[in-house]
Amino acid sequence: MKIYIPGDAAAQSVGSDLVAVAIAAEAAKRNLDITIVRNGTRGALWLEPLVEVEISGQRIGYTNVTSDDAAAVLDGSHLSIGAVDSFDWLTKQDRITYKRVGIIDPLSIADYEAHGGFVGLAKAQKLSQAEIIAEVTESGLRGRGGAGFPAGIKWKTVMEAEADQKYICCNADEGDSGTFADRILMEGDPFTLIEGMAIAALAVGATKGFIYIRSEYPAAISQMNKAIEIAAPKLGNFELKVRAGAGSYVCGEETAMLESLEGKRGVVRAKPPLPALEGLFGKPTVINNVLTLASVPEILASGSAAYKARGVGRSLGTQIFQLAGNIKQGGIVETGFGISLDELVNGYGGGTLTGKPIRAIQVGGPLGAYFDVDKLSVSADYESMVTAGGMLGHGGIVVFDDSVNLAKQARFAMEFCSIESCGKCTPCRIGSTRGVETIDLIINGKDVAKNKELLLDLCEVMTDGSLCAMGGLTPLPVKSALTNFPEDFGGAK
Numbered sequence: 001m002k003i004y005i006p007g008d009a010a011a012q013s014v015g016s017d018l019v020a021v022a023i024a025a026e027a028a029k030r031n032l033d034i035t036i037v038r039n040g041t042r043g044a045l046w047l048e049p050l051v052e053v054e055i056s057g058q059r060i061g062y063t064n065v066t067s068d069d070a071a072a073v074l075d076g077s078h079l080s081i082g083a084v085d086s087f088d089w090l091t092k093q094d095r096i097t098y099k100r101v102g103i104i105d106p107l108s109i110a111d112y113e114a115h116g117g118f119v120g121l122a123k124a125q126k127l128s129q130a131e132i133i134a135e136v137t138e139s140g141l142r143g144r145g146g147a148g149f150p151a152g153i154k155w156k157t158v159m160e161a162e163a164d165q166k167y168i169c170c171n172a173d174e175g176d177s178g179t180f181a182d183r184i185l186m187e188g189d190p191f192t193l194i195e196g197m198a199i200a201a202l203a204v205g206a207t208k209g210f211i212y213i214r215s216e217y218p219a220a221i222s223q224m225n226k227a228i229e230i231a232a233p234k235l236g237n238f239e240l241k242v243r244a245g246a247g248s249y250v251c252g253e254e255t256a257m258l259e260s261l262e263g264k265r266g267v268v269r270a271k272p273p274l275p276a277l278e279g280l281f282g283k284p285t286v287i288n289n290v291l292t293l294a295s296v297p298e299i300l301a302s303g304s305a306a307y308k309a310r311g312v313g314r315s316l317g318t319q320i321f322q323l324a325g326n327i328k329q330g331g332i333v334e335t336g337f338g339i340s341l342d343e344l345v346n347g348y349g350g351g352t353l354t355g356k357p358i359r360a361i362q363v364g365g366p367l368g369a370y371f372d373v374d375k376l377s378v379s380a381d382y383e384s385m386v387t388a389g390g391m392l393g394h395g396g397i398v399v400f401d402d403s404v405n406l407a408k409q410a411r412f413a414m415e416f417c418s419i420e421s422c423g424k425c426t427p428c429r430i431g432s433t434r435g436v437e438t439i440d441l442i443i444n445g446k447d448v449a450k451n452k453e454l455l456l457d458l459c460e461v462m463t464d465g466s467l468c469a470m471g472g473l474t475p476l477p478v479k480s481a482l483t484n485f486p487e488d489f490g491g492a493k
Ligand SMILES: Cc1cc2nc3c(=O)[nH]c(=O)nc-3n(C[C@H](O)[C@H](O)[C@H](O)COP(=O)(O)O)c2cc1C
Pocket: 142, 143, 144, 145, 146, 147, 148, 149, 171, 172, 173, 174, 175, 176, 249, 250, 251, 252, 253, 254, 255, 287, 288, 289, 290, 292, 293, 468, 469, 470
């Protein structure tokens, strides 16, 4: 009998290691011959630890298992969602990039290959560099780290650059609030990221790669290191290393990440030159998010047409949404772009955990806009989010109930920027501090009209004058809070 007990950080945080020990002990007591697989989470985080017992090829899922429940799980009497393959919340999704996460043993190459692993790389090895890039461009794949830049165009620039050395850098800093899809993928299916990076390396002619993982992700760091060692024979002359970040939000900004990778303080660089031309150690460098690179193997394996058949407009393929904050059913939802925010937070998410009405959602991390419930009908795709006054970012959605105060959230955005600013440019470094002071004056009812005007003026300076999107986008949550929730700033709705 095979028993799958998630070993990723999310499941570990709610006791899955103790559950594994208890189930092994109970099985030994009963002389049961079992194999425990430490898989990744399926992403239904509110059900963790979700233990799956495989009987005649079918996996039955037992929910919120504790170490006291070992006997009930083995008896089949514990609370269950039944066959995991028929679990509505999962079957409704369209898992492409995440197709193996939670299903396979993350560190078994045999399991990876049995579930379609390395098919994309094998295809890429038969194509020319230009043909690989054409396939990625044709798929419509855009960067999942936040900016949504087309991956194929970036790769073409690096391929065409003349240099004795090129690099592939994977951005796994994942600093956005309410996001965890990079981590869950790295812990649950690390070979997919490695395969995607190997394809990128082939496409642009790079021989070295780095995965920059935030130091707050020790389990992902360890998992990726193990997976790289196991996969090395498959990678030819492509040498891949993990580097741990030092705990700074701005180190997720691509040029600050390059500085950090070079061993320097994580301060942003002025652009141009673009990293694609002068990136790591001054050499042409592909920088892509974990999810961008992890989407590539399937695009090569099944073809760009199948990938771009999903999504809407210029937002093609699937997005891995992350539901967080005050939400009943938090976790990972991979589905084609174009699903409504309502379907995500009320459909998949089941509304707030407190049961109180939703008052606001923040989409796209700490620099994303605060939407009121009127915006729940908006389609979750790059263009519609911008039209609605926000951005999709890395696909994180944080839900707030009616106890939230949006003036305080706007203050938090400015304060976050002042703490996390790298300090290189004045609008971000000083503007954010003045922003906190100005919001405090508004909250305390001092010259409200005048200070609101000043705050908007300051936001304009930050948007136009900041060196990177850290200062450039901080006005988005602030202004959206002011516009969508004026009553929290002493105004009328
Ligand atoms: C302040 C700031 C933080 C960022 N953090 C991340 C991050 O944690 N992960 C990420 O992939 N991109 C992050 N980005 C975006 C990167 O600068 C860059 O656009 C991205 O890594 C490119 O990869 P992609 O094209 O695959 O999205 C951040 C940008 C800014 C301005």
